[in-house]
Amino acid sequence: MDEMIVTRELTKSFGSIKAVDRVSLTVARGEVLGFLGPNGAGKSTSMKMITGFLRPTAGAASICGFDVQDKPIEARRRLGYLPEGAPLYGDMTARAFLNFVAGARGLSGSEKRRGVGLAVERTNLSAILEQPIETLSKGFKRRVGLAQALLHDPDVLVLDEPTDGLDPNQKHEVRALIRELAPEKAIIISTHILEEVDAVCSRAVIIAGGRVVADGTPAALAHQSRHHNAVTVVVPVANADTVRAGLLSLESVEAVETDMRAGTVRLIAIPHDRRPIFSNVNQLLQAHAWPVSDIRTQSGDLEEVFRTITTAPAARPDQPRAEKEAAHA
Numbered sequence: 373m374d375e376m377i378v379t380r381e382l383t384k385s386f387g388s389i390k391a392v393d394r395v396s397l398t399v400a401r402g403e404v405l406g407f408l409g410p411n412g413a414g415k416s417t418s419m420k421m422i423t424g425f426l427r428p429t430a431g432a433a434s435i436c437g438f439d440v441q442d443k444p445i446e447a448r449r450r451l452g453y454l455p456e457g458a459p460l461y462g463d464m465t466a467r468a469f470l471n472f473v474a475g476a477r478g479l480s481g482s483e484k485r486r487g488v489g490l491a492v493e494r495t496n497l498s499a500i501l502e503q504p505i506e507t508l509s510k511g512f513k514r515r516v517g518l519a520q521a522l523l524h525d526p527d528v529l530v531l532d533e534p535t536d537g538l539d540p541n542q543k544h545e546v547r548a549l550i551r552e553l554a555p556e557k558a559i560i561i562s563t564h565i566l567e568e569v570d571a572v573c574s575r576a577v578i579i580a581g582g583r584v585v586a587d588g589t590p591a592a593l594a595h596q597s598r599h600h601n602a603v604t605v606v607v608p609v610a611n612a613d614t615v616r617a618g619l620l621s622l623e624s625v626e627a628v629e630t631d632m633r634a635g636t637v638r639l640i641a642i643p644h645d646r647r648p649i650f651s652n653v654n655q656l657l658q659a660h661a662w663p664v665s666d667i668r669t670q671s672g673d674l675e676e677v678f679r680t681i682t683t684a685p686a687a688r689p690d691q692p693r694a695e696k697e698a699a700h701a
Contacts, residue, residue, distance in 0.1 A: 376558030462506030594672030
């Protein structure tokens with residue numbers, strides 16, 4: 373496997389606060405890694421260390437085999453980075469800014485024109501190229517920031533909240549672009565938008581309290597949900613209590629959740645141990661000829677898994693030593 377991003381025991385402390393605690397991961401060419409966590413979990417700090425913009429307290433990171441601290445120029449030549457709140461020169465036009473970044477990247481002549489032109493095309497910026505950046509909407513500013521990360525065609529992309537501020541159409545365009553780029557690059561996307569993980573990521577890492585608390589494919593993480601293999605049944609309000617009681621009578625059903633909708637009730641049968649129960653539920657419904665407008669199996673709820681993992685006691689940061697001592701005084 374062609375490993376393009378590697379971190380080893382990456383750690384960052386600010387005084388007594390350990391913002392990132394021994395984060396180790398690898399990202400190979402062709403992978404899109406969703407880097408997830410609640411606010412304050414250490415996502416942006418980790419990404420700043422991975423890209424070499426923040427020196428770690430301990431541990432190391434490398435891009436395409438180059439240590440980001442020992443060989444920063446070689447590493448950054450192969451890196452496209454969209455930081456949180458990308459620093460843009462507001463008095464420059466979008467075109468002038470992209471040309472400036474291309475020059476800083478060492479591009480010139482036809483190579484520079486080609487790089488800027490392709491980045492503009494990929495991020496759909498042609499309509500605003502002559503506008504000062506300070507006059508642009510938040511969404512367009514974000515897309516200019518994304519364009520500057522792409523224009524030198526890097527092997528590695530590290531994108532911190534790439535769809536922040538974008539409208540639904542723009543989000544769709546950016547996600548399609550990431551999928552297009554993915555086969556030839558290693559990509560990390562920091563996000564708190566779980567639908568983004570399902571849309572573009574081949575793998576997800578969840579961080580909480582500065583530590584990695586989960587690592588797997590989105591499907592594998594969703595399978596940890598108590599809703600994995602749950603069956604949703606939509607029935608008229610008048611039949612809801614009868615159908616609910618029938619579902620609860622099944623040995624394979626642990627619980628039934630109720631969600632009221634206009635004129636109907638959505639019943640969710642939760643299985644024991646996440647085992648398949650669709651056949652049992654369907655046989656019950658057919659045997660009683662209850663009116664059902666929809667029935668389907670759930671693959672799992674990634675949001676539920678995220679909440680469970682990130683609020684577990686093991687995911688919470690340790691108390692600073694002074695607080696511990698005070699608590700036991």
